[in-house]
Amino acid sequence: MMWRRCRLAGLCVLLATLGLGCNSPLQVITYFFGPEPSLPPGLKALADPDNKEVKVAILAYAPGLDCQPDLMKADRDIVARFAKHLRGGCEHYKEKVTVVNSAKVEEFKNNNPDWREMKLDEIGDRLGVDYLVYLEFKKLELYDPNSNHQMFRGRAEIDVTLQDVKNSDNDQEKMPFSCIYPRDITGAIPADSSSLSAFATEFYEDLSVRLSWLFIKHPTQDGYTRGEDVQIR
Secondary structure: OHHHHHHHHHHHHHHHHOOOOOOOHHHHHHHHHOOOOEEOOOOOOOOOOOOOOEEEEEEEEOOOHHHOHHHOOHHHHHHHHHHHHHHHHHHHOOOOEEEOOHHHHHHHHHHOOOHHHOOHHHHHHHHOOOEEEEEEEEEEEEEOOOOOOOEEEEEEEEEEEEEEOOOOOOOEEEEEEEEEEOOOOOOOEEOOHHHHHHHHHHHHHHHHHHHHOOOOOEEHHHHHHHOOOOEEO
C-alpha cells in the first residue's frame, strides 16, 4: 500500500507542477488514463444530446403499501432516494437534468385525487416537465416469503414507464423491473424488530441506485460491486 501512496503523491506533485492541481485521486486517474469506463442506461438516457436543460418528475403508485405497517410510506422513501441518485449521477457526468422535488409531486397527487384517471403526458404537462418517470409498485417485500418473518430478504417488482411529455407522439418507454436484496448466495438475513429499519434503509438505497441506472450511465466498477443482476421480467 505504501508504494501506491508514493506513486499517487508523485502524480499529484507532477500535476501541481503542470499547474493542473490535485483535488482527488479520481482527477489524477482521469488525467492519465482517460474517463472512467461506464455502462449505458438500462432504459433511456434522460440527458439531451445537445446538452439542453431537461426537467424530470417521478410519480409513484403503490396500492396497498400504506396498509402494511412495515411498508408505510416506503414508496415515498424510495422515490426520494431515487431522485437523489438521479441528480447525483447527472451532476457527476455534467448532464443538465433537473429532477422536480418529490414534495411537489405529492402535492399534485393530493390536490388531484383523480390523478390515476389522467394520462401520463397530461400529468407531466401539469407538472411542467419534459419527462415523467412513472413507477407502479407491483410487489415490495422485506421478509423472505418462506421464513414466517424470521429472515430479511428484500424483493421489489416495479413497472417503470418513461413518458416523453414534449414529444408530439407522446412516446413511452416501458420496462418491468425487479430486484432482490441481498443477492449473494448466503441469501436472507436473520430478522429482528430492532434491525428492521436498518435493513429497509439498505434495501431501499440499493433499489433506488439500480432504478437510477435505468436513466443514467454509471461506472462499471459500481456495477461490479453491486452485481449487475437487475432482473428484467
